[in-house]
Amino acid sequence: MVITGPFSAGKTSFIGSVSEIDVVRTERRITNAAERVKETTTVAMDFGRITVDDDLVLYLFGTPGQRRFDFMWEILSEGMLGFVVLVDSTKPETFREAKRILETFQSYASTPFVVAANKQDHEDAWSPDDLRIILRLDPAVKILPCVSLQKDSVKNVLLELLYSILEHLDKEEA
Amino acid sequence: MALKGNLRDFTTTQLFNLIHLAKKTGTLTVTGGQTAHIIFRSGKLVYAETSVQHGRLTQILLSAGKLTSDQSRLIDEKLKGRTDKQLGHRLIQAKLVTQNDIIQSIRQHMLDIVYKLFTWVEGSFQFDNSLQSAETKIMIPIDLEVVIMEGSRRLQESELLMEELPNLEASLRFVDRPDARLRNINLTVEEWRIISYVNPKNTIKKIAEANKLSDFQVRRTVYGMLQAGIVELIPPVGGANGEKPKENIPTQRRIQPPKQSTQERRGVVNRLIDRIRKL
Numbered sequence: 537m538v539i540t541g542p543f544s545a546g547k548t549s550f551i552g553s554v555s556e557i558d559v560v561r562t563e564r565r566i567t568n569a570a571e572r573v574k575e576t577t578t579v580a581m582d583f584g585r586i587t588v589d590d591d592l593v594l595y596l597f598g599t600p601g602q603r604r605f606d607f608m609w610e611i612l613s614e615g616m617l618g619f620v621v622l623v624d625s626t627k628p629e630t631f632r633e634a635k636r637i638l639e640t641f642q643s644y645a646s647t648p649f650v651v652a653a654n655k656q657d658h659e660d661a662w663s664p665d666d667l668r669i670i671l672r673l674d675p676a677v678k679i680l681p682c683v684s685l686q687k688d689s690v691k692n693v694l695l696e697l698l699y700s701i702l703e704h705l706d707k708e709e710a
Numbered sequence: 711m712a713l714k715g716n717l718r719d720f721t722t723t724q725l726f727n728l729i730h731l732a733k734k735t736g737t738l739t740v741t742g743g744q745t746a747h748i749i750f751r752s753g754k755l756v757y758a759e760t761s762v763q764h765g766r767l768t769q770i771l772l773s774a775g776k777l778t779s780d781q782s783r784l785i786d787e788k789l790k791g792r793t794d795k796q797l798g799h800r801l802i803q804a805k806l807v808t809q810n811d812i813i814q815s816i817r818q819h820m821l822d823i824v825y826k827l828f829t830w831v832e833g834s835f836q837f838d839n840s841l842q843s844a845e846t847k848i849m850i851p852i853d854l855e856v857v858i859m860e861g862s863r864r865l866q867e868s869e870l871l872m873e874e875l876p877n878l879e880a881s882l883r884f885v886d887r888p889d890a891r892l893r894n895i896n897l898t899v900e901e902w903r904i905i906s907y908v909n910p911k912n913t914i915k916k917i918a919e920a921n922k923l924s925d926f927q928v929r930r931t932v933y934g935m936l937q938a939g940i941v942e943l944i945p946p947v948g949g950a951n952g953e954k955p956k957e958n959i960p961t962q963r964r965i966q967p968p969k970q971s972t973q974e975r976r977g978v979v980n981r982l983i984d985r986i987r988k989l
Contacts, residue, residue, distance in 0.1 A: 695986055695987065698986070702980075705975055
């Protein structure tokens, strides 16, 4: 599964809430000039894992948020089961970017996806309904309230995505 | 008079030192497993090609990612017979590439060849004073001092990497039980690209080909990832020197998901749902 969304949308904490391994942290705080230089050449990955049994492991990949790593989106999109577009509901300035990422991923593959309206525990968070309008989402697209720091909330998003994948398989078969 | 010899008696480093100090002009031809032609002007490296890595401008720009394979093929068809200098002018005029793209791509191409040459231990060489292809090829002067220092450093590193990662027919997989070492790791773009291909079915060799990385580059990157505990090696079928795995990714293709029936996929999704519910 691919967890995508704009820079600082909450992808790392989303994966970290359910992963059984320590998620490799991304978007490290830049504290000095030397690190700033380094950041121009490196990017961390968000990589989480949920083991089902001996022969099935779910990998969660968080895409780098920065545009200069766009090429990774296409790479990650191939072979994915589905994807979650995480939106920081408190940052309207990132909505346009979220829409662009969503459209880009859709152009790569007709894989099921859901939109997670993150940081719903914040006072100034936009509601999922308002986000649906602003992101011009089709009524069939699920937009789910989310708090990426809370395990149950993340579980709900992943389960809804898996239900969408099942529906997609049913349609494929029909 | 031509300078002739054998790499066993006279290493690439020594040869380059001689050319640099004597400020020689001419063409060095080294014949080992393949043949390399290296041109020098007044002690500076100006051109390099091998029988495997040809110096055709379109191929160099394609390898550098400045042209697509379709563009490269079309240009070769339409501008057949043009020299690289003529071709370069046309490509800049057509705004397909910039002058800097051409310079940097050729420079990198030359350095890739020359650094590889440092690792050759067998082969004969000949240096003569003629400047082969000088009229048609684009020559980019590079100071030999820097090349010699970097070449020697890479040689040492290459020997270490060869010991640590001798067989590129091995595959990679994500570590099953990553420990605390997996914290706060930053990956380079190269590492990211390799990560995207990590799959027991893809040999390291194939990953390098798909990413247009040299053996040295892929060894160095994979070695770093092994040390970081992100991935682990799967020896090739038949042991360290065994046969290749039967399934390999085609070059230029990304990893494809395993082909499963809808029923199988539904089974997988249901197992995932059960697991996530229990989290």
